[in-house]
Amino acid sequence: MLYPTPALTSADESVLSEIERMREALRHQVRGTPAKRTEGLRKHLTADAVAASNSIEGFKVATVDVEDLMEGERDVEVSEENREETLAYQRMMTYIQTLHDVEDFRYSKGLLNALHWMLQGHRHTPRKPAGQWRRGPVYVADARDPSIAAYTGPDADTVPGLMEELADWLNTDNGAHPLIRAAMAHLHLVSIHPWADGNGRMSRSLQTLMIAREGVLAPEFSAVEAWLGRPGNTWEYYRELTRRGAHYVPDQDVSDWIRFNLTAYHQQAQTVRGRIDRAGKVWRALSRFAERTGRDERSITALHDVAMAGRVRRLRYEHAESLSLQQAQRDLRDLVAAEVLASVGRTRARYYTAGPRFPEEALEIANTPMTLTDPYAI
Incomplete structure (x- = not known):
């Protein structure tokens, strides 16, 4: 037996309608953004989702490091375990x-088992098989005390x-809205807890897959992993799951889970919209700077990464602008010589940050925090 999908309240319906309007507006906004910038945004959002979902399970890798690993950088200062977890999740995503x-x-x-193998195959052992249902009991430890089982999965x-x-x-x-079905799928899978490990990430990924199949927006613009991975939201996420009880009891009302997910969808849409707006403003500020200083337009890509992410590596710039190794190196070397960028590290581990003559206007725009609203408080 699975949890019954609850009927939506009038407040839920109102929030869902607002989410639909925001997502439709985002679709047009993305289509109106130059392809080069859209591709960079897609990579950032994917990296952010991977970083956040892994962080919930204790694998802490910054989004900018995930982006570098996805780009093929080898000299990123992360542990081998975190590297493996990041790349496995990225391949599955x-x-x-x-x-x-x-x-x-x-x-x-x-x-589902194949996706689990992609996520956990590097950890496969007879005790914790990847791509196969668990063969024994499984417990979710209480975040406050690992000796206490906050949840025990159903019998193997x-x-x-x-x-x-x-x-x-x-x-x-079943006639429910696709976003509601995606939220319910997440709850069904995480509650069954069918594998010995990786259940949380698989459940979040299933939700993302269902959103991808819906087709309104590319999944990286709609997935809620990044929202769930913010520290305060992660605690709320745990709290919502523990409200289901210490054992699998599917015959219950899960309306609060739906409300939680609608809030996540709404605030993640706000976040993506804000990111696109801010990125566009930063790009325009850097375009003015490039024109004023006589710099090649392609250098804006490197400067934009520095403003938005705090740094850029040669390989990322090279790929983004389809440059040769020598062209990318020359451009970055010239920007360092002009004190627009500062070089950090040596050889393959080198990256570039803002130098003393980096345009302050762009940094100010990039570092201005956005405000998120609670859709149920509007």
Whole structure:
């Protein structure tokens, strides 16, 4: 048995309608943004989702480091464990993003286990098999005291049947809004806890996959992993899950889970909209700077990364502008000589930050915090 999808309240309906309007506006906003900048934004949002979802499980890698790892940088100062977890999650997320328009797509137990192998295959052991249902009990430790089980998953022998039921549910349209179904899928999977490890990230990824299949926006513009990974929101996330009880009791009202997810969708849409607006303003400020100082327009890409992310590496700039190694090195060397950028580190580990003559206007825009509103308080 799975949790029944609750009826929406009038407040829920109002928030959902607002989310739909915001997402439609975002779709037009993205289409109106130059492809080069859109691609950079997609990479940032994907990296942010990977960093945030992994951070919930204790793997702490900054978004800018995830971006560098995704770009193929080898000399990023992260532990080998965090590197492996980041790249595994990124590979799975990339595959999920490619499934958005597959015509003969169907959810299945095999698909979910394959995704789990992509996420956890590097950790496969007989005790904690990847890509296979768990063979014994599973517990979620209380965040305040690891010796206490905040949640105990259903018996292992019930998992195959529950996952069969979930696959059938995923393939059946029950008339609920796709964002509501995605939220419910997350709750179903994390509550069944079918694997020995990786259940939280798999549940968040399933939600993202369902959003991708909806097709209104590319998943990186709609996924809520980044929102869930913010410290205060992570605590709220744990609290919402523990409200379900210490054991699997699906015959209950989960309206508060829906409200929590609608808030996440709404505030993540606000965040993405704010990011696009701010990035555009920073780009225009840097364009004025490049014109004023006679710099090649392509250098704006490197300067934009520094303003928005705090640094840029040669490989990222090289890829973004389709440059040769020598061209990228020359451009960055010239910017350092002009004190627009400052070089940090040596050889392959080198990256570039804002120098003393970096345009202050761009930094001020980039560092201005945005304000998020609670959709239920409007």
